[in-house]
Amino acid sequence: MPNLKQITLLFVLVLLVSTSSLAKETPSTIAAPSPKRLKMDASQLERIDEIVNQQIEKGKLPGCVVAIGRRDGIAFAKAFGNRRLEPSKEKMTLDTVFDMASITKPVATATSIMILVDRGLIRLRDPVAEYLPEFGKNGKAKITIEQLLTHQGGLVPDNPLGDYQHGVEQAWENIWELKPSDALGKRFVYTDVGFIVLAKVVEKVTGQTVAEFAAKNTFQPLGMSETGYLPAEALRARAATTEQREGRWMRGEVHDPRAYLLGGVAGHAGLFSTASDLSRYARMMLCAGSFNGSKILSPATYQEMIKPRDIAGQLRSLGWDSRSKYSSNRGENFSAQAFGHGGFTGNALWIDPQLDLFVIFLSNRVHPDGTGSVNGLAGRIGTIAAGSIIGKPLAKVHGEVSARPVSEVLNGIDVLEKSDFKQLAGSRVGLITNHTGLNRTGVRTIDLLHAAENVELVTIFSPEHGLQGKLDIANIDHTTDSATGLPVYSLYGESRKPAKSQLQEIDTLVFDIQDIGCRFYTYISTMGLAMETAAEQDLRFVVLDRPNPLGGVILEGPLLDEGKESFVGFHTIPLRHGMSAGELATMFRKERDWGLDLDVIKTKGWHRQDYWDRTGLTWVNPSPNMRSLTQAVLYPGVGFLETTNVSVGRGTDTPFEVVGAPWIDGQQLSRRLNEAHLPGVRFVPIRFTPDSSKHAGQECEGVNIICVNRQVFRSVPVGLELAIALHELYPEDWDTARLDHLLNSDRLLNAIREGKNAAEIRELYQADEKSFRSRRQPFLLYR
Known part of the structure; x- marks a missing residue:
């Protein structure tokens, strides 16, 4: 039986062995998939096995790794087939290291460029020659950073391989001498050369190669310990084999011949990674530029990076594909926000912020003879992944939850109807309305008030475009409502205000018209002039309120210059005011100092952040040319x-x-x-x-x-x-x-005529927006 000294010695030895083992670098691993927690259908995801195995059997690829997840984790991760067939078979594993090929472009190069944009060291609109004067030769002086990121700089897809076979220095001299092959900014021509140059911009600005800069500023902060150029021996041993070069099988060695001749580090190819590491990058991009406390990009720069640009019908983002002729590896049911990229060696990475989804497909389809084909397979996997999402995805867009359920909004007339019209009980009413004056089910306010037992509808008034909202003429005549036989007095004819003779038999004016939230849209002017008349004639004024279709949060533009009030500018408010008609009515009364008996029948269920499409209400064209x-x-x-x-x-x-x-x-x-x-x-x-x-x-x-x-x-x-x-x-x-x-606005008019730029003009009305935001606060009726 061992004594105490022997037991102690044994414990120390075990501890030393254990500590030594922990100190060794271990391959990154993917956390256990959890589709249920991430609200994805596991049975749907299992269909991936069948379609992948079919393609492996057909010889389209030797094997692959598929990883699917959302910002909160991994829902599916599986290795299929082999990562090597020649010279001997070797099974594919989840920790296999892959040659990323052109996925290098967005993940390493474009991300590095956007980090420098974030830091104010590069501007997208700047000519590349501002950073690399040598590049400006032979008609390339005006090519911008953004044009290279979106493949519209007019450069050839690839210059001859011979340009790289006499050393790195000579290769660069050959690039400087290139001439654009297409008109600048006119066409989308996918080019490796543009990204080779962008990596050189990173190096010139930072003093670090793109490999060094990306490692320090993207991969290390995200914990992507197995991502980088020129992988070490331990990683090469786990790499998927591609093709033969110079009598050897390439494994952990860049497949792209130009990147190889540039020493393995280039802006268009050369990056290696694993599914686990790429999932960290993808989750950062689903979280608007940050992950696990590491901020790679600011939200604004992130949004600029993923925003699609239309280039002669091809949609591309900065470094990314959005929807172009190269999008065959894109899931068919991805949202319009999805962005991604493929790689020649057999890879695809797609990220969809709206669906809160990423799909990673990594293969070595070029092994062993370069004849494999996987783009269609990758796209089908993306389609399955998107289709597996259970329920409506709760995606964050610009930091806001975008999938809050649609409200069941009641307009003021609906609220009034539910109260059995008690707010108008005993009233003799003149109704200012048009074809938009409908309850939630489409019944006219005219008919509801006309049928109400305790309300006497006496007169109808109509605004610009007439009672039916179809007329686009300067002066509209009075008419009669055929359904009720009541007179319809036009407030867009000889007068824009109700006449005293038209008001003699009424004690209450009711306003029910759908506004659209813009200062020069005349329905709020009609309301204001009618309120002024009601104050003069000692009549009660009731607004049956409706949502602002543009929401009630954002306001934009200069205030109306004082003294310029007119029918297309009734009050000193911005171009986009962010208020409902009822809220404007309370502002008009106070700021015009009208002694008016005003009542606003509020909507129910409308929130300030809601645009029209979140109200559940039917859109009715408010005027002939306002159709959506x-x-x-x-x-x-x-x-x-x-x-x-x-x-x-x-x-x-x-x-x-x-x-x-x-x-x-x-x-x-x-x-x-x-x-x-x-x-x-x-x-x-x-x-x-x-x-x-x-x-x-x-x-x-x-x-x-x-x-x-x-x-x-x-x-x-x-x-x-x-x-x-x-x-x-x-x-x-x-x-x-x-x-x-x-x-x-005289200030803005003069600034435009003087050729001021947007930033200078913006400064002229920023104070207006700030002051109005404060000024309108006491009149807001909704949260």
Whole structure:
């Protein structure tokens, strides 16, 4: 039996062995998949096994690793087949190291560039030659960082391999001498050369190779201990074999021949990684640039990186594919926010922030003879992954939860109806309304009040566009409502206010019209003038409130200049005010000092952050050219341009979504606007011929304005950038004589005419927005 001394010695030896073992580097591992916790259907994910094994049997690939997850973890992880067939078979394992090939572009190079953008050391709009003067030769002086990131810099896909076979220094001399093969910014041409150059930009700015910079600023902070260039011997032993080179099987050695001749470190290829490490990167990207306490990118820079750009019909983000001719490895049911990339050796990485989903597919399809094919398989796996999500994904967009359930909003008329019209009991009513005055089920407010036993509906008043909302003429006549036989007095004819003679038999004016949240939309002017009349005639005024379709949080633009009040600018509020009609009514009464008996029948269930599509209410075109929520969102910024000599799409199917004129070059204007990098929007060149209104019957060129992310989109900066660009590009053609008719701001008008830039103009109205946000606070009725 051992004594105490022997037991103690044995314990020390065990401890030493254990400590020594822990000190050794161990391969990264993927946490046990948990589909149920992540709200993914395990049985659906199991279908991946069958389609992968079928393709392996067909010889399309020797094996692969698939990892699927969400920001909170891994839902599926499995290794299939072999990572080596020649010279002897070796089973694929989850910790296999893969040659990332072109996934190097977004994960190493583009991420490094965006980190430098975040730090103010690089600007996307800057010419590359500003950082690498040698690059500016032979017509390349104007190529920008962003154009290289999106493959529209006009560079060849690959320069000859012979350009790299005389040493690294000579290879760079050959790159400097290249000439663009395409018109700058005109076409999407996928190019490795552009990313080779971008890695050189990183090196020039930081003094570190892209391998060193990415390791220090991305991979190490994220705990990606097995990701990098030129993998060490221990990692090479676990690497998937590709093809033969110089009489040896490549294993842990970059497959791309140009990256190989550049020493294994390049911007377009050369990175190695594992499924476990890539999942950390993907989860960082699902968390808007941060993961486990490490911030790689700021949320704003992250959003700029993943924002799609339309390049001649190909959607690309900065370093990423969004939806282009190279997207065959993309899941068919991914959202519009999805971004990803593939790699020649047989890899695909797709990340979908809206679905809160990432799909990693890693293979060595080029082994052993370069004939494998996996893009279709990777895309099918992505489709299965997205289809396995249970319920509606609770995805965060710009830090806000975007999947809160749609509200069941009741308008003011619905609330009034549920109370059996008690707030109007005994009243003789004059109703200001139009075709938007409907309850939630589509019954007219006119008919509800006319049928109410304790309410006497005496008179109807209609605003611009008439009772049916279909007229687009300057003066509208009085008429009669055919269903009730009641007179309908036009408030868009000889007078914009109710006449005293029209009010003699009533004691209460009721307002029920759907506004859209823009200062120069005239329904709130009709309300204000009617309130003024009610105050003069000692009548009660009741607003049946409705949601602001643009929500009640965001406000934009300059205040109306004092003294410029008009029917298209009733009160000193911004272009986009973020208030309901009822809230505006309380502001008008107080700030106009009207002694008015005012009552607002509030909506029920509407929250300030809710746009129209979160109300559950049916959209009714409030006016002939306001046909969708998208157009309403664009209107405060695009609408004020329509008093100039450009078409804003009236007379087309998409009013306020297009801007053009016969004298505009659509490609030139779209390029200029996209270079401004306005958040949440992109501009596509377009030709259209309005059949009425401005430039009727004439072919116009211009831009289609596409809101790609409403959370960060702002319409007023879009309108101002359009104005700046029109003044800059077409100073002899664009007529600004009536620009101020709806803008109503001398400061901004003069700044545009003086050629001020967007930042300078923005400074002119920032104080207006701040003061109005405070000023409106006492009048807000909703949280």
